[in-house]
Amino acid sequence: MSVQVAVTVGSIVLALILGSVLLALVGVNPMEAYPSVGALMFFDQWGWQDLFLKMTPLLLTGLGVAIAAQLNLWNIGAEGQLYLGAIATTWLALEFSESLDAHFMLPILLIGTFVAGGMWAAIPAGLRSWFGVNEIITTLLLNYVAISLADYLLFGAWRDPSTLNFPMTRSFGESSYLPMIGSTTVHWGLPLGILLAVLTWILLKSTTIGFQIRVAGDNLSAADYSGFNTKNLLFIVLVLSGAVAALAGMTEVAGIHHRLQQNFSINYGYTGIIVSRLARNHPIGVIGTAFLLAVIFVGGELLQVEYQLPIAVVYLFEGLLLFTVIGSELFLSYRLRRRVAV
Amino acid sequence: MIKYLLTILVALMLWVPNFVSAADPKVAFIYVGPVGDGGWTYAHDLGRRHLEKMGVETTYVESVPETDSERVLRNLARRGYDIIFTTSFGYMDPTLNVAKQFPDTIFMHASGFRTHDNMGNYFARMYQARYLVGMVAGMMTKSDKIGIIGSHPIPEIIRHINAFTLGVRSVNPKATTQVVWVNSWFDPAKEGAAANSLMDNGADIVTITTDSAAATQTAAKRGLYSIGNDSDMTLYGPEAHLTANIFNWGIYYEHIYDQVKNGTWKPSSDWWGIETGAVDLAPFGKMVPKNVQNMVMAKKAEIASGEFVVFKGPIKGQDGSTAIAAGAVPSDQDLLSMMYYVEGVVGDIPQ
Amino acid sequence: MGTPLLFATLGGVLSERAGVIHLGMEGIMLVSALVTFVVDLQTGSKVLALVGAMMAAGALSGLHGFVCISLRGNQIASGLALALFGTGLSGLFGDALIGSTVTSLDRIPIPGLELIPILGSAFFNQDWMVYLSYVLVAGLWFVLFHTNWGLQIRSVGEAPIVCDALGLSVAKIRYICVIFGGMLIGLGGAYFPMVLTSFWVDDLTAGRGWIAVALVIFAFWHPGKAFWGAYLFGAAIAFQLQAQVMGLKIPSYILEMFPYLLTIVVLTVVTVRNRRAGQTFMPAALGLPFFRGDKH
Known part of the structure; x- marks a missing residue:
């Protein structure tokens, strides 16, 4: 464990160093930029709140991707699942939030969104389990479909005349607002995400199905041989993966803006893949890496404000970080292989 | 030791915004797209650069989704920017919310219809052109x-x-x-x-x-x-x-900047037409x-x-x-x- | 619309035939588009611009190869990193180019062939990069399936351990395929400033690299099917626009989903049919890092 953490920290530092070279190329002094941006994030209560807010959707999409990864499945569709989750939340909130109070509304949103995300993910899951269709391509393509579906609703049935026909829904009733933690701007989506991460970990560690998933993840044919129904297992895992990622859509619309609009996701779904990968798909590790990606996002935003760098620096740093972390896996592979051999 | 360092850093952070003097307003923009879109956002950024050329201190945050704008706006207001232009219709309600929280900052929202004591809105009659x-x-x-x-x-x-x-x-x-x-x-x-x-x-x-x-x-x-x-x-x-x-947003941004600097700014709804040169x-x-x-x-x-x-x-x-x-x-x-x-x-x- | 997809898909096919998944196409396309634009702007030479784009694309793809082959990192994750890194690079360095323009390639009709009804002008009244793409389809097909090199490439993608035992350098062959594949993807990026949009804007390729990722699988790693896949996808987009011009009353946001849903349906049908026939086309060692000395 400690070696893993050390290697990961080492690769983060390497990514920062490589990033500093690129910053210097566009005329920003990294020795000045890093400390000032760091201070704005970590020595400022608002900085922390921003980090926690940004971390929430990344944690949920990252956890979703990580769940699929337990069976070596690649869920590239977290972005679309997030959109579908937001659509489901919006539908429920528009239908019921004026007539139900929060005690009913919030569980309905949570369960409804979870189910809707699961049903959406059942398309690639079913195609994969029973027809052998590659899930990378179906999940990827369904992202575009989900985004178009949101557009279809926003420019059609859900367009709110009271906002001058701009493509946004009307505001939800207050009963559908996710409550804030204390007097902060951070909503309860974050604890929800952490709870789900812990639950996922427990599910994998200490339940029968978790055991089956772990065996099948190590070796699918061995699991088949042991008499597990691996088709069902693939299906369930991919559906769960989509259901959890969809909750990110719920926390964004019910937690922050309380209405649906275009482009509400800043690639949270795609970033979830990085979150999961950096944590080596460990459900608890995802909590840490979601925070790390939030740091990159908020840091990139501050670099913009302070140095007028384009938003592209965020992608640049995400890419560099992912490269160094994957590259460093070689140093762990001997250790990992020894563990597998034991 | 660490505690000392922390205190110094915190003090530094608090000190920076206070550096701003009322005489020279600092201006911030938030954009819905990347400046590199070559169109809508680019046009606003040309306006911002027009202010820069006049020696005004400006900054911007690009590709801010409407849902994320309230957070970004609060940060800009907290960092001591005196005038904040928000350049998408979807920023309207977030701008109003933040305007209420920061009464000393002036907010200008493009293409909407809400005003407040410290918030105005503006647009250009592009349809004439x-x-x-x-x-x-x-x-x-x-x-x-x-x-x-x-x-x-x-x-x-x-x-x-x-x-x-x-x-x-x-x-x-x-x-x-x-x-x-x-x-x-x-x-x-x-x-x-x-x-x-x-x-x-x-x-x-x-x-x-x-x-x-x-x-x-x-x-x-x-x-x-x-x-x-x-x-x-x-x-x-x-x-x-x-x-x-x-669009020639620079003309309008200079106008607002001058008003704020001279203390003559009042909340209003400006919809500038072809007679002003803001559209042409x-x-x-x-x-x-x-x-x-x-x-x-x-x-x-x-x-x-x-x-x-x-x-x-x-x-x-x-x-x-x-x-x-x-x-x-x-x-x-x-x-x-x-x-x-x-x-x-x-x-x-x-x- | 189909041509950049075709180039990128061919590059993906080459790389993946040798066993290295290539998810970083969007990043490579954006950077090579940027390089094409810059070199063309500076020198005015289309050939130099193309060479520059291919070199940049080859270098980026080589980085992917280094992480996947030498460092044995996860290929999908590395591809994703490349996509992000390339998007970031093009955004960071592209802003300065807004407001400049280059000339685009002229159409060169091929005498005789262009007169074939309907398809003639669509396929044979094009710019030279389109003709290059036809040559590459045929060339890649020939190399992969009718030469000793192709056999080696496919073997490395199917059974690297056997190849290693036979004395082939798995790493060398994979590097070559990843770098050349990257260059082909780079041609796809270059096609944007060369023909489609001879100006620079952020995110010029608008996600085409991701479509190409899907098309590689859709084409079952075959250059010929890549050709049809890329043009089918291009045609689906054209249909969506044409349907509006013709006044068909289909909501345009529903039409927007059409190419993606079509791809999923066709992929499913073909996958099921292949499985019935007992065929799998996926290179057996795709995505697996090769550990020299592993003898299972």
Whole structure:
């Protein structure tokens, strides 16, 4: 464990160093930029709140991707699942939030969104389990479909005349607002995400199905041989993966803006893949890496404000970080292989 | 030791914003797209650079989704920016919320309708310029078919399609405009393909409500004409580009900056027209005959003086029914929420 | 619309035939588009611009190869990193180019062939990069399936351990395929400033690299099917625009989903049919790092 953490920290530092070279190329002094941006994030209560807010959707999409990864499945569709989750939340909130109070509304949103995300993910899951269709391509393509579906609703049935026909829904009733933690701007989506991460970990560690998933993840044919129904297992895992990622859509619309609009996701779904990968798909590790990606996002935003760098620096740093972390896996592979051999 | 360092750092952080003096306001912008979009956001950023050239300290945050804007706005206000321009309709409610929390900061929201003690809104009457470039298209078309490439059907875009079509038919009542939606704010390759589809269907002039120069280049390749949008696109196809309707936000931003600096700023709703220069026409292409240019410039003068109003009844809707009654002039609110086509537009508004 | 997809898909096919998944196409396309634009702007030479684009694309793809082959990192994750990194690079360095333009390639009709009804002008009245793409389809097909090199490439993708035992350098062959594959993807990026949009805007390729990722699988790693896949997808987009021009009353946001849903349906049908016939086309060692000395 400690070696893993050390290697990961080492690769983060390497990514920062490589990033500093690129910053210097566009005329920003990294020795000045890093400390000032760091201070704005970590020595400022608002900085922390921003980090926690940004971390929430990344944690949920990252956890979703990580769940699929337990069976070596690649869920590239977290972005679309997030959109579908937001659509489901919006539908429920528009239908019921004026007539139900929060005690009913919030569980309905949570369960409804979870189910809707699961049903959406059942398309690639079913195609994969029973027809052998590659899930990378179906999940990827369904992202575009989900985004178009949101557009279809926003420019059609859900367009709110009271906002001058701009493509946004009307505001939800207050009963559908996710409550804030204390007097902060951070909503309860974050604890929800952490709870789900812990639950996922427990599910994998200490339940029968978790055991089956772990065996099948190590070796699918061995699991088949042991008499597990691996088709069902693939299906369930991919559906769960989509259901959890969809909750990110719920926390964004019910937690922050309380209405649906275009482009509400800043690639949270795609970033979830990085979150999961950096944590080596460990459900608890995802909590840490979601925070790390939030740091990159908020840091990139501050670099913009302070140095007028384009938003592209965020992608640049995400890419560099992912490269160094994957590259460093070689140093762990001997250790990992020894563990597998034991 | 660490505690000391922390204290020093915290102190440093608190110290920076206080450095601002009231005499020289600092200006921040938030943009809905990347500055690199070459269109809507780029036009606002040219305005920001105009302020920079005057020696004003400015900054911006680009690609801020509307849902994330409240957080970004609070941060900018907290960092001591005195004037914050928010440049998308969707920023309206977030801007109002943050304006209430930061009464000493001045917020200016583009394209909306809310005001507060420290919040105003502004827009430019681009539709006036759209009408004028429509006249150019109406006089230059031979096939009497003009193609329009739509981005997403929001009221602003519909209003511009209508103004353009009114302009076309004011000089050429036989002509029609046909709209193809690419359903994207931004996809130059698809805009090029849409231009081709329209021209295959007989359009000999295309214009865009998107931002890119793809349609101009496609027209140039096919030896046909185009009309640009938001910025002068002559460069991309001098032999095709008839003219364009353009923004000059710098004029307006300088005006607001001066007001704040002099302490004369008051919350208001500014909708600047062609008379201010905030919207204008790009230079005409060489192929636009002098008499056409003269007619358009004469109409421009009429609009500037208020003698001619673009949206003034009688105006018929797409199906021939009365959309605006004879003599009536719709309120700005009605214009801001316009969601129907006028007579002469072919196609449907996606629902 | 189909041509850049075709180039990128061919590059993906080459790389993946040798066993290295290539998810980073969007990043490579954006950077090569940027390089094409810059070199063309500076020198005015299309050939130099193309060479520059291919070199940049090859270098980026080589980085992917280094992480996947030498460092044995996860290929999908590395591809994703490349996509992000390339998007970031093009955004960071592209802003300065807004407002400049280059000329685009002219169409060169092929005498005789262009007169074939309907398809003639669509396929044979094009710019030279399109013709190059036809040559590459045929060339890649020939190399992969009718030469000794192709056999080696496919073997490395199917059974690297056997190849290693036979004395082939798995790493060398994979590096070559990843770098050349990257160059082909780079041609796809270059096609944007060369033909489609001879100006620079942020995110010029608008996600085409991701479509190409899907098309590689859709084409079952075959250059010929890549050709049809890329043009089918291009045609689906053209149909969506044409349907509006013709006044079909289908909501355009529903039409927007059409190419993606079509791809999923066709992929499913073909996958099921292949499985019935007992065929799998996926290179057996795709995505697996090769550990020299592993003898299972």
